[in-house]
Amino acid sequence: MTSPRIDASVIVPVYNCEAWLKPLLASVLDQEGVALEVIAVCDGATDGSLAVLEAMAARDARIRVVTQENRGLSATRNVGLALARGEWIVFADGDDWMKPGALRAWIGHGREHDLEVVIGNGFSFETLPAPADPAPLYERQPWGEICNGKTWMARTVPNDDWVVCAWLQCVRRDFVERHGLRFEEGIVHEDIIWALQVALKAQRVGFVRELYYGYRRNPASITNSPSPADVARRAAGYLRVIDALVTAALDPRAEAGFRRLLLRQANREGGNLLHILRKRMSDDQQRKLFAQQFLQSGYIRVMLKGATNASEFWRAVRCWRMYSRFAA
Structure with a gap:
């Protein structure tokens, strides 16, 4: 007896999101026009999240609950990837929300155009019900076009509009398996490295402009x-992340234009790190160690190579000045 076809495997990492978990799962289970499974991986939650999952799974056989010791978001998503059986893989965070029709629209677009990756769009919110006319998270994707992953980056990185959020990417499972794609474990900002892997491998990427995903x-x-x-x-x-971008740029197979694009993104990430060190990090010794590591890795030179305009050039110069001060 053959198993029924599953259109989408929705992977939900769960860690201490008891207050928001029911609305998220309800919004996924209420998706019409698709056969789905929900792989909810409870990552050592210390609140009542597991009880919520078990209660909802008892009422709906489409929910599969997996428990593990706390290992972090990447490891949790990787567990889901290993268990997924659907034609498409979708990620949803436990405190977010999915608008009706999202999966049908994303999967329908992917099938119609024989895509490997569908890039969706979304909005941010604080409380439900969702805002009636929210601002889009992304505005300058190549809407209506089909392109490969490198072209996707070329069209969006210069506008700071590259979609790195895994929960806005609907990906064919056979594409993930064929290329052995997984999230790098033990780090934060893992979505950026995942998106880079996807872009390096994908030949057919399409885009759905409607705001279907709510980010809390x-x-x-x-x-x-x-x-x-x-x-x-x-x-x-x-x-x-900077190391991953630089490594991809150093690949001898990378074309010169794409290499510059990767270094341009590294320039931006160097600025993001500076913001963390200046505005969020209070431990002077810790700040010093990170600044020394950045300088010793030669990333100032990377930022300068990645600068394509005056703003990016001055970002590199400012980073050099500030990192040098922190490292002293």
Whole structure:
């Protein structure tokens, strides 16, 4: 007996999001026109998230609950990728929300145009119900076009509009498996490295402009956490992202234009790291260590090579001055 076809595997990492988990899961389970499975991976949650998952799974067989010791977002998503059975893979965070018709629109667009990756769009919110006329998270994607991943980056990186959020990417499972794509574990800002892998491999990427995904502005998220440990993890994550971009740029197979594009993105990430060190990191010794590592890695030279205009050039110069001061 053959198993019924599953259109989409929705992977939901769950860590201490009890207050928002029911609305998220309900918004996924209420998606019409698609056969789906929800792979909810409870990543060592210490609140009542697991109880919420188990109660909802008891009522809906489409939810598959997996529990593990706390290993972080990347490892959690990788568990979901290993278990996924759907034609398409979608990611949803436990505190977010999905608008009706999202999966049908994304998957329908992907099938119609024989895509490997569908890039969606979304909006941010604080509380439900969702705003009636929200501002889009992304505005300058190549809407209506089909392109490969490198062209996608070329069209969006210069506008600071490259979609690195995994939850706005609907990806064919056979594409993921064929290229062995996984999230890098043990780091923060892992979505950027994932998006880079996707862009390097994808030959057919398409775009859906409608705002289907709601991203909750959560003050408890790691990007907003004042914890010194979380701030340090963010800084280390940016260093790893820059390293990944530089490594891809050094690939002898990379064309000159794409190499410059990768270094341009590295220029931007160097500025993001500076913001963390200046505005979020309070430990002078810790700041010094990160600045020394940045300088010793030669990333100022990378930022200068990646500068394509006066603003990016001065960002590199400012980073050189500030990092040198921190490292002294």
